[in-house]
Amino acid sequence: MRELTVTEKDCAQQLIKYLSKYMEEAPKSFFYKMLRKKNIVLNQKKADGSEKLKTGDTIRLYLAEETIEKFRKTPEKPAAGKQVKYPKLDIVYEDEKVIFLNKPAGVLSQKAKETDVSLTEALGAYLSEKNAGEETMFRAGLCNRLDRNTSGLILAGKTVAATQQLSELIAERAVGKYYLTVVKGTVTETERIRGYLTKTERTNRVSIQREQQGDAVYIETAYRPLCAGRGCTLLEVELVTGKSHQIRSHLASIGHPLAGDTKYGDAEFNRRFREKYGLKYQLLHSWKAVFPELTGTLSDLSGKTFTAPLPSSVAPDFTGRTFDGRRIMSRKDNEKKETKPRKTEETTMKKNITKEEEKALLEIAKRLMAAVDSRGDLEARDNDSEDFIEVPVWSIQKAMEEAYLLGRMNR
Secondary structure, three states: OEEEEOOOOOOOOEHHHHHHHHOOOOOHHHHHHHHHOOOEEEOOEOOOOOOEOOOOOEEEEOOOHHHHHHHOOOOOOOOOOOOOOOOOOOEEEEOOOEEEEEEOOOOOOOOOOOOOOOHHHHHHHHHHHHOOOOOOOOOOOEOOOOOOOOEEEEEEEOOHHHHHHHHHHHHOOOOEEEEEEEEEOOOOOOEEEEEEEEEEOOOOEEEEEOOOOOOOEEEEEEEEEEEEEOOEEEEEEEEOOOOOOHHHHHHHHOOOOEOOOOOOOOHHHHHHHHHHHOOOOOOEEEEEEEOOOOOHHHHHHOOOEEEOOOOOOOOOOOOOOEEOOEEOOOHHHHHHHHHOOOOOHHHHHHOOOOHHHHHHHHHHHHHHOHHHHHHOOOOOOOOHHHHOOOOOHHHHHHHHHHHHHHHHHOO
16 A cells, blocks of 8 residues: 655645556556545545545555556656756746746747757756655646747746646736837837737748638737837837737738747848847747736735846847947846946936936826826926826836836936
8 A cells, every 4th residue: 555645736636637647657547447446545535536635635545566666657867978958947036836937049948849858847857856855746837838939937836726826827818928029110109909810830830810710819919119229129018818929920910020030020130130139039038927916826926027137148249239329138237237336326416317318208207197298298397286296106106117117228
């Protein structure tokens, strides 16, 4: 007889799923037969496999050790002299229930073929080493995926319950997902575009139509320009619906293909970025995840926002450069800035903002605060009725966030 105790990582899943993970080589029909004959019992009682497990539950296997070991999958060992090289994990956030990663461009989220080593395997190796000696059937899995050449935020659970809730939130579009990208052309207005997407599996390409045709699925993409110049624009893109190649194809369909996108992009535009900035991959970065108010397993994430800095590996020569006086910041830039000596308050105060920056700040304030829009400017008028206006605190917070981002890009 072998007794198993359900850990916190394994609770909230059905008994049959737990057994299938413990003895991976056994068919489900074997478990159902053993449950009917009481050769497998839950908390010393007969079970049918549909029971949802709780922390501390005991599962007894009245089976021969030879039978158990026959159905247990033996972990594959690397060939002699070969060491599996996993992608390095860039951890954005981690607690007991979840782990959020910053995926570099060029790394697979999941295996495409058996010989691949993806972020999923790297995460599994990391957690196995961290939880060495702990008996658990839980296998870490990613709750969202990014294309190989897209960098940025990957969300994963470290327990069954956390993975389930995180996956549900993403499927229900409850988590706000925002990307950064550089596109061809000058974009001046915030927009929300809609259409229908059809995917051709044979070529792994999608096409966009304005009207629903055949099996085309509805898509919606929102974007706002952060800065522009020299024939390109830095956009913040909100993925309202999450379909394959949606951002790349949707923006290309309205004449704004992504820099570096060889599938839907502009060859001449890509050549310019490749030659001038050494761009190796498409400039698309999963930048930010915004969580709603939450209860239950993931209540600690309630109302929080997580951001993934632009990794220098996305485009080593481009992320720190400027175009039209604007700057795209990377983690490398932040590290460089931190090593510089701090400026004195007197020196900082002497540095005035430019007229272009003043104009941009006013536009932010007018767009987010109706009272400022009606007033028309931010100049002091020495008049209490005009200088002290009612502004919602959430508008102030949003304006400060945008002003902060504007300041970072200008330095």
